[in-house]
Amino acid sequence: MELLAVTFTKIAEPLIKTPIFSSIFTILAVVAGVLCYFYGPYWSVRKVPGPPAMPVVGHLPLLAKYGPDVFSILAKRYGPIFRFHMGRQPLVIVADPELCREVGIKKFKYISNRSIPSPIAASPLHQKGLFFTRDARWSTMRNTILSLYQPSHLAKLVPTMQEFIESATENLDSKELTFSDLSLKLATDVIGQAAFGVDFNLSKPKSHNKSNNNNKHEDDHVQQFINQHIYSTTQLKMDLSGSISIILGLIIPFLQEPFRQILKRIPGTMDWKFDRTNRNLSSRLDEIVRSRMKENHHGSKDFLSLILSARESQKAAKNVFTSDYISAVTYEHLLAGSATTSFTLSCIVYLVALHLDVEKKVVDEIDAFGPHDQMPTAHDLQHKFPYLDQVIKEAMRFYTVSPLVARETSAQVNIGGYVLPKGTWVWLALGVLAKDPKNFPEPEKFRPERFDPNGEEEKRRHPYANIPFGIGPRACIGQKFSLQEIKLSMIHLYRKYIFRHSPQMENPLELEYGIVLNFRHGVKLQAIKRA
Ligand code: HEM
Numbered sequence: 001m002e003l004l005a006v007t008f009t010k011i012a013e014p015l016i017k018t019p020i021f022s023s024i025f026t027i028l029a030v031v032a033g034v035l036c037y038f039y040g041p042y043w044s045v046r047k048v049p050g051p052p053a054m055p056v057v058g059h060l061p062l063l064a065k066y067g068p069d070v071f072s073i074l075a076k077r078y079g080p081i082f083r084f085h086m087g088r089q090p091l092v093i094v095a096d097p098e099l100c101r102e103v104g105i106k107k108f109k110y111i112s113n114r115s116i117p118s119p120i121a122a123s124p125l126h127q128k129g130l131f132f133t134r135d136a137r138w139s140t141m142r143n144t145i146l147s148l149y150q151p152s153h154l155a156k157l158v159p160t161m162q163e164f165i166e167s168a169t170e171n172l173d174s175k176e177l178t179f180s181d182l183s184l185k186l187a188t189d190v191i192g193q194a195a196f197g198v199d200f201n202l203s204k205p206k207s208h209n210k211s212n213n214n215n216k217h218e219d220d221h222v223q224q225f226i227n228q229h230i231y232s233t234t235q236l237k238m239d240l241s242g243s244i245s246i247i248l249g250l251i252i253p254f255l256q257e258p259f260r261q262i263l264k265r266i267p268g269t270m271d272w273k274f275d276r277t278n279r280n281l282s283s284r285l286d287e288i289v290r291s292r293m294k295e296n297h298h299g300s301k302d303f304l305s306l307i308l309s310a311r312e313s314q315k316a317a318k319n320v321f322t323s324d325y326i327s328a329v330t331y332e333h334l335l336a337g338s339a340t341t342s343f344t345l346s347c348i349v350y351l352v353a354l355h356l357d358v359e360k361k362v363v364d365e366i367d368a369f370g371p372h373d374q375m376p377t378a379h380d381l382q383h384k385f386p387y388l389d390q391v392i393k394e395a396m397r398f399y400t401v402s403p404l405v406a407r408e409t410s411a412q413v414n415i416g417g418y419v420l421p422k423g424t425w426v427w428l429a430l431g432v433l434a435k436d437p438k439n440f441p442e443p444e445k446f447r448p449e450r451f452d453p454n455g456e457e458e459k460r461r462h463p464y465a466n467i468p469f470g471i472g473p474r475a476c477i478g479q480k481f482s483l484q485e486i487k488l489s490m491i492h493l494y495r496k497y498i499f500r501h502s503p504q505m506e507n508p509l510e511l512e513y514g515i516v517l518n519f520r521h522g523v524k525l526q527a528i529k530r531a
Contacts, residue, residue, distance in 0.1 A: 042083075044421045045090050050074070050083030056251055058085025068403045068513050071095065071429045075436075081416040084427075086117070087251040091425045092415070093404075095432040097439070097462040099416050103426055104464075104471030107413055112474065113138070115408035115425040128325050129332030130477065135410075137320055141329065144317045145477060148306045154480055155378035156301060157194055161485050162375055164189050165492045168203035172527035176502045179349055180523040183342040183489075190485055191337035195330055196288060197302030285327040293323070304330045333478070339516055340401050341482040345489055346523040348395040350509065351446050353499045353525060358448055361387050363494050363530075372495045381487045388490060390448035392483070396468040398446055399509075401516050403431025405470050430467055439465035497527045 042053070051074065053059055062070050063086075071093060074082055080096030094103055103111050113134040116127065126132065130141050168186045185202035192200040263271035292304055307326055310317045321329075352359050365387045369376065376384065405428040412421050420426065435443040439461045440450060450457045451466075469476035493499075501507075502524040510520035 041090050048083045048418050049078040053085040058087050072432045075432045091427045093427050093429050095429040097464040100428050101464050108472050110411045110413040111407045111409050113408050114406045128328030140320045144310050161190050161488050165489050171205050173529045176526050178522040179525045180346040180519050183345045187342040188338040191334055195303040195333040285331050289327050343401045345486050347399040349499050350523045351395050366491050366494050390451040393451045394448040397434040397466050400431040400434045499525045502526050
């Protein structure tokens, strides 16, 4: 062998030294480097089935063609675990309830972090929240935050939620309205109060805003903040319609950060706008956090004050919750709590307006609860509206706001018979599970009764077939909060109104695919006052 190598070197050395051969060697080395860069990630998961991927863009053209439905189409063809190439990055998609249990619960210790998709990698503001923090920092943060979500604390939020809902929906009579806009303002107001202790004043009818010049200035400030928040969130696209640095992140990740650094300095580019917005948002958040740190926050019940108090009393929380992490996690509440909750509420009202038999049952249950001025308690909300529970579950199944949940392996692990190396992106396809006819016969029919706890369908179903809030120790922390808000909103709305689709409402509903689902044109309805 040694003899062979020596002979080869003797023959090749003079050739390598000639200019033509040295150029060929350089080109070959570059080609090999490029191939390794693009095919390296694929190689590690090549045994997992999946469609052939195009060089560089992977399966992104399929995503552009079919939208989020692409994952159901691929699951039908390739089975419950398959590969999808988000540009260069392969994802191992898990689309089966039992495999989701394996990833989310049984093997959680090997898959406890989230992968950071390219849109988030371009946004440092979004990275320091609970969603994307990792390992020990995540568990300390999560434990501190969980202690703030005691049922007793949630119960105390009912009157605040009710107050916002009442004023937002006071005057809808006979109006054509873009319900999804109203519900986004409402959800942002509710979470703004619960997270920051600040009334953003977005959802109240204008007659309530007794603006003099001083608070008009303040209103503009808040409006700007919220516009920036909405801009920053909606720019986080998962396809090829984001900023240049986000697109590069999907295709050639190592170029994302250098390009972001350059483009954010060139006025007019999306990266420049995005960076400016995020810097403005961060500095406003830092301002709120700093001033709250100086004030006496004891006794206040908003999320920010509770974190600040926890920070003073717990050593671990003090180390983890530095002021930038406090800003991020508080902002994350605004982000995670507004778009998801308002999307879900809008979908429920949209679907109920299409199914008059369901509407009648919902209205009857709400009327039977008691006089219309009787505010339900947190306990009532959990136990006295069983049909409304079914309607909410079915609407969340029908339109799964978060169709994919991102996780990443922190060690080699076997999932569904495939050995996945450390660093593999494993994503749970909640949207595919929700439309699987094995667990949901006639999945394209909106039928809340399929969730009747006494019905055969519910008893037969796999316990993790419908998991819109995710699964295991990393599941959504705001589940109870948002269900409380959605139920209160539904009860209040249907005590006063029923809804019909506006003539401007497209059919079927068109959706946009960002970090979470969103409406392309909004949910346009007509509110009709009940007799
Ligand atoms: C209808 C409303 C909502 C839906 C459908 C929803 C859905 C989800 C999903 C699917 C996840 C990922 C779970 C997983 O990895 O298994 C998640 C995580 C999370 N959600 Fe929600 N969410 C909603 C409302 C909220 C609200 C109101 C808040 C805050 C008040 C919130 C805060 C969070 C946070 C902080 C995480 C990250 C948890 C972690 O990584 O430890 N969500 N949510």
